[in-house]
Amino acid sequence: MTTPPLLQPTSVTLSVISATAVLFIITFIYLNHRHRHRHRHRHLYRLPIVGHLHHILLSRAPPHQTLAHISAVHGPLLRLQLGQVPTVLLSSPGLARLALKSPLDHHLSSRPRLLSSHHLSFSSSDITFSPSGPYWRQARRLCLSHLLSPHQLPRFHHLRLQQLHRMISGLAAAAAAAGGGGGGGYEREAVRDGERRAVRGGVRGEVFGGGGGRLAGVLEETQRLFGGSAWGISFRGWSGASGGLEREEDFLDVLLRVQMTGDLEVPITDDNVKALVLDMFVAGTDTTATTLEWAMTELMRHPTILAKAQAEVRSMVTTSNTTTPQVSDLHHLKYMKAIIKETLRLHPPAPLLVPRESISECTIEGFKIPPKTRVLINAYAIGRDPETWPEPLEFKPERFEGNENIDVKGNEFDLIPFGGGRRGCPGYSFGLATIEIALAKLLCHFDWSLVDGVKPEDVDMSEIFGLATRKKVPLVLVPSVNKEFEWKGEA
Numbered sequence: 001m002t003t004p005p006l007l008q009p010t011s012v013t014l015s016v017i018s019a020t021a022v023l024f025i026i027t028f029i030y031l032n033h034r035h036r037h038r039h040r041h042r043h044l045y046r047l048p049i050v051g052h053l054h055h056i057l058l059s060r061a062p063p064h065q066t067l068a069h070i071s072a073v074h075g076p077l078l079r080l081q082l083g084q085v086p087t088v089l090l091s092s093p094g095l096a097r098l099a100l101k102s103p104l105d106h107h108l109s110s111r112p113r114l115l116s117s118h119h120l121s122f123s124s125s126d127i128t129f130s131p132s133g134p135y136w137r138q139a140r141r142l143c144l145s146h147l148l149s150p151h152q153l154p155r156f157h158h159l160r161l162q163q164l165h166r167m168i169s170g171l172a173a174a175a176a177a178a179g180g181g182g183g184g185g186y187e188r189e190a191v192r193d194g195e196r197r198a199v200r201g202g203v204r205g206e207v208f209g210g211g212g213g214r215l216a217g218v219l220e221e222t223q224r225l226f227g228g229s230a231w232g233i234s235f236r237g238w239s240g241a242s243g244g245l246e247r248e249e250d251f252l253d254v255l256l257r258v259q260m261t262g263d264l265e266v267p268i269t270d271d272n273v274k275a276l277v278l279d280m281f282v283a284g285t286d287t288t289a290t291t292l293e294w295a296m297t298e299l300m301r302h303p304t305i306l307a308k309a310q311a312e313v314r315s316m317v318t319t320s321n322t323t324t325p326q327v328s329d330l331h332h333l334k335y336m337k338a339i340i341k342e343t344l345r346l347h348p349p350a351p352l353l354v355p356r357e358s359i360s361e362c363t364i365e366g367f368k369i370p371p372k373t374r375v376l377i378n379a380y381a382i383g384r385d386p387e388t389w390p391e392p393l394e395f396k397p398e399r400f401e402g403n404e405n406i407d408v409k410g411n412e413f414d415l416i417p418f419g420g421g422r423r424g425c426p427g428y429s430f431g432l433a434t435i436e437i438a439l440a441k442l443l444c445h446f447d448w449s450l451v452d453g454v455k456p457e458d459v460d461m462s463e464i465f466g467l468a469t470r471k472k473v474p475l476v477l478v479p480s481v482n483k484e485f486e487w488k489g490e491a
């Protein structure tokens, strides 16, 4: 009887062990890779104390662009530590839909307490920065029902037109002074000033001192510092101070009236009144003016689109037998409205909306958000999402033709320049109405050209992040009066 050589079983055992080891290593590498891939969005290089802040601070690009880039690499749902502030960044339409709709919207509907808003908005007692609660709800309701609801729009058309016509007259005069052709290159300031006046007119500019100069100065400083901290004036007694003239009650009158009735869930102080009035100017002026400036910028870079838009507006004016675009006819301007949507898609004035803060613990896509977490929603990244928008970086208003239902008002989450949910912008109809009539008139009455030597492709497109994200290099255009559609000073 022969004994099997001892080596044989050992060799088989070794082979089995080696095969098992190889299999184990492969499985380990695979699982590890899968884990890292799945959780890649949760891991971004972080430093002690500053957390992820250095990614934003050291970047040359504005924060929304940097964050869009980070999300493109690490995923649309990111947990960031910005200094001491735990933050969640959401950068896809699907996540925006979850965050801005019930039930999550409620959990995410407060605002963080920012030092700037505390000092500049009278202890954050405006609408934009006040924390969620009875004061904010009451203030928002008051503002919507007496100033900003679509229902209130017609009340302020005459004021909007009055201020807009000042702007058009100014442009026409400058064009004429330059020999009937090109005028001064001051479109940006004219547009910005016109918008400010339109909004001011809607609120009640006169009480701030009559002429536009003082208010304009105050607003400029407010935009810069985000507030005028030294207002010690009491508003009491201003209500009804119209020199005995009959006039319609305006927003300030309403605030002062309800302040005095005492019939309020939360009493309103004088400082609250100031904060609310200031809020209407700060939230409503630069956002609107900046959108117009970006719209004109994109039109100048795309002369065929500009020509098509002008043909549409001028044909409407001819058909309706008027000499200037009328508010009541604006619904005909489908292409121009598509241009405004496309502008808001590529250049949302508030690209990260206004920061939110979670009220209570909630979960988004299985990801836990503790209370008091800051939530940023990147509307800029969402508007350029390649899975939603073919050729996302191209300015193509045609993408909305036949898709008029895609709205910008916070009901569709592919496009959220006005945010959405219970903290969504209450001024969207006011803002859109102002942009539409202003753009229609600019397109109708003037032909536009770039200043000498600047080619459409050379127009600078860089942005400055701020309260509203403006063009870094102001747009300078030369208006010339179009003889056939000359502005005749009519309403």
Ligand code: HEM
Binding pocket: 127, 128, 129, 140, 148, 199, 279, 280, 281, 283, 284, 285, 287, 288, 291, 348, 349, 350, 353, 354, 355, 417, 418, 419, 420, 421, 422, 423, 424, 425, 426, 427, 428, 430, 431, 432
């Ligand atoms: C093109 C014009 C405008 C744009 C793009 C815009 C955009 C926005 C955005 C993104 C928010 C934050 C929304 C969110 O957190 O979900 C907001 C809030 C707000 N906007 Fe506008 N806005 C515009 C015009 C206006 C106008 C004309 C007014 C008023 C005169 C206004 C008043 C407000 C107020 C009061 C809030 C704070 C709402 C709250 O926190 O409850 N906005 N806006």
